[in-house]
Amino acid sequence: MSQVRIHNFSISLDGFATGEGQAADAPFGHAGERLHEWMFATRFWHEMVGGPGGSAGADNAFAERYGPGIGAEIMGAGKFGPPGWQDDPGYQGAWGPNPPFHTPVFVLTHRPRPSMRMEGGTTFHFLDATPGEALEQARKAADGQDVRIGGGPTVVRDFVTAGLVDCMHVVQVPIVLGRGVRLWDGLESLEESYDIEAVSTPSGVTHLTFTAKNR
Amino acid sequence: MSQVRIHNFSISLDGFATGEGQAADAPFGHAGERLHEWMFATRFWHEMVGGPGGSAGADNAFAERYGPGIGAEIMGAGKFGPPGWQDDPGYQGAWGPNPPFHTPVFVLTHRPRPSMRMEGGTTFHFLDATPGEALEQARKAADGQDVRIGGGPTVVRDFVTAGLVDCMHVVQVPIVLGRGVRLWDGLESLEESYDIEAVSTPSGVTHLTFTAKNR
Ligand SMILES: NC(=O)c1ccc[n+]([C@@H]2O[C@H](COP(=O)([O-])OP(=O)(O)OC[C@H]3O[C@@H](n4cnc5c(N)ncnc54)[C@H](OP(=O)(O)O)[C@@H]3O)[C@@H](O)[C@H]2O)c1
Ligand SMILES: NC(=O)c1ccc[n+]([C@@H]2O[C@H](COP(=O)([O-])OP(=O)(O)OC[C@H]3O[C@@H](n4cnc5c(N)ncnc54)[C@H](OP(=O)(O)O)[C@@H]3O)[C@@H](O)[C@H]2O)c1
Numbered sequence: 473m474s475q476v477r478i479h480n481f482s483i484s485l486d487g488f489a490t491g492e493g494q495a496a497d498a499p500f501g502h503a504g505e506r507l508h509e510w511m512f513a514t515r516f517w518h519e520m521v522g523g524p525g526g527s528a529g530a531d532n533a534f535a536e537r538y539g540p541g542i543g544a545e546i547m548g549a550g551k552f553g554p555p556g557w558q559d560d561p562g563y564q565g566a567w568g569p570n571p572p573f574h575t576p577v578f579v580l581t582h583r584p585r586p587s588m589r590m591e592g593g594t595t596f597h598f599l600d601a602t603p604g605e606a607l608e609q610a611r612k613a614a615d616g617q618d619v620r621i622g623g624g625p626t627v628v629r630d631f632v633t634a635g636l637v638d639c640m641h642v643v644q645v646p647i648v649l650g651r652g653v654r655l656w657d658g659l660e661s662l663e664e665s666y667d668i669e670a671v672s673t674p675s676g677v678t679h680l681t682f683t684a685k686n687r
Numbered sequence: 688m689s690q691v692r693i694h695n696f697s698i699s700l701d702g703f704a705t706g707e708g709q710a711a712d713a714p715f716g717h718a719g720e721r722l723h724e725w726m727f728a729t730r731f732w733h734e735m736v737g738g739p740g741g742s743a744g745a746d747n748a749f750a751e752r753y754g755p756g757i758g759a760e761i762m763g764a765g766k767f768g769p770p771g772w773q774d775d776p777g778y779q780g781a782w783g784p785n786p787p788f789h790t791p792v793f794v795l796t797h798r799p800r801p802s803m804r805m806e807g808g809t810t811f812h813f814l815d816a817t818p819g820e821a822l823e824q825a826r827k828a829a830d831g832q833d834v835r836i837g838g839g840p841t842v843v844r845d846f847v848t849a850g851l852v853d854c855m856h857v858v859q860v861p862i863v864l865g866r867g868v869r870l871w872d873g874l875e876s877l878e879e880s881y882d883i884e885a886v887s888t889p890s891g892v893t894h895l896t897f898t899a900k901n902r
Binding site: 485486568644646647648649650651654656657658659660661662663667668670671672676677678680 | 701702861865884885887891
């Protein structure tokens with residue numbers, strides 16, 4: 473069976489995966505880019521944006537697991553665009569004409585719209601569906617490959633709570649955001665369902681891996 | 688100047704330093720002993736309770752910094768005893784006749800009582816005072832040595848917010864508690880005042896050190 477995976481999901485020490493005040497020019501609100509600076513420094517990211525360089529150490533080893541084996545992504549309306557994007561019928565997502573997914577992407581929203589085929593192999597489909605139903609569609613589209621849950625935190629929580637996630641990679645960044653949307657809310661006793669490992673790296677972040685037990 | 692230090696302060700992944708439902712037979716509420724199992728396994732702890740054995744690796748290296756150089760502790764009413772201890776005039780604290788502090792201990796409470804001299808060098812003093820005032824008294828009692836802020840989370844937060852803490856050692860345990868008292872609340876942007884390092888160890892916990900900048 474194909475796996476359901478979460479990668480490079482970055483949170484603050486206090487568990488926020490995004491800050492307050494999300495907007496078109498501030499997709500992570502007052503967090504700015506601070507949750508992902510560790511990733512921007514990696515070769516994985518440099519290659520993704522088409523440039524040379526980038527670190528090739530431990531952070532990169534985790535980061536580059538993002539792509540291989542993934543046949544589809546599921547994301548939330550809050551990741552797809554800033555509050556209110558649903559009111560703009562021409563809105564194409566936060567990534568421009570060639571989004572970095574290169575697979576079918578299923579956007580969970582209560583206001584679905586027709587699918588949108590982008591450059592580079594990404595097609596956005598819009599779904600008003602339960603996590604289980606969305607996963608079923610994404611699995612079909614992934615054609616035997618794995619499905620990535622792309623976030624944001626609300627959607628990650630919903631899929632974890634529904635017992636649908638096989639492995640989750642969380643990166644804890646040494647900042648205290650104070651406000652935003654928390655990853656951990658509602659996930660009490662997560663350690664009963666997942667083997668958890670922690671690895672801190674010289675950049676100052678701590679990589680946490682959650683591997684579903686009994687699968 | 689003597690330092691103000693916090694040691695072995697243990698939290699869950701979601702930042703709780705104690706669970707819900709604190710009681711005489713459950714000082715950490717529904718968290719049970721899970722926040723401190725890493726510490727109970729160390730030589731530091733084994734020696735503290737008078738037994739042989741215990742691990743002597745990385746966790747122990749952090750844990751045993753607890754005692755040396757400390758001349759006094761400040762703690763909150765919530766650490767001293769379960770809810771309602773103030774109604775029992777004979778209550779002597781959660782540790783029995785020979786508490787593990789061996790220094791003057793200042794208990795912050797809105798219902799102070801006369802000081803209590805215990806075995807082994809611990810004397811409990813009860814103070815209704817601001818963090819700054821309490822620290823002034825503790826510093827005098829510490830006679831040039833450092834002052835430990837012993838917790839719980841409410842008191843730790845208050846002293847950090849007041850800018851009084853020089854170094855803080857937090858241990859993040861891979862469990863999600865879901866409810867209790869959080870360490871991080873109100874500490875937004877802590878990274879601006881502290882250098883933060885993270886070290887995960889084979890036991891599965893991550894040690895975080897916070898060192899005040901510019902001191
Ligand atoms: N830290 C990271 O690594 C990371 C990763 C990805 C994203 N992010 C950030 O996370 C933020 C977004 O996260 P978020 O938690 O606010 O939102 P989100 O998880 O992206 O999306 C939640 C929204 O999706 C829609 N939705 C979710 N489940 C649905 C379902 N079953 N059926 C229909 N609609 C459903 C609902 O929107 P409607 O009711 O409006 O339709 C819901 O409010 C952004 O700031 C993004 O930049 C962070
Ligand atoms: N995770 C760890 O490593 C660790 C370490 C230590 C303790 N703990 C746990 O933490 C829990 C207690 O923490 P908590 O946050 O609930 O309480 P706490 O920080 O121990 O104490 C807070 C209480 O102390 C009194 N107080 C605080 N500041 C005061 C001031 N300036 N003046 C007068 N009184 C003041 C108030 O009580 P009154 O108004 O009732 O007087 C206040 O409600 C316990 O479960 C304990 O086992 C955990």
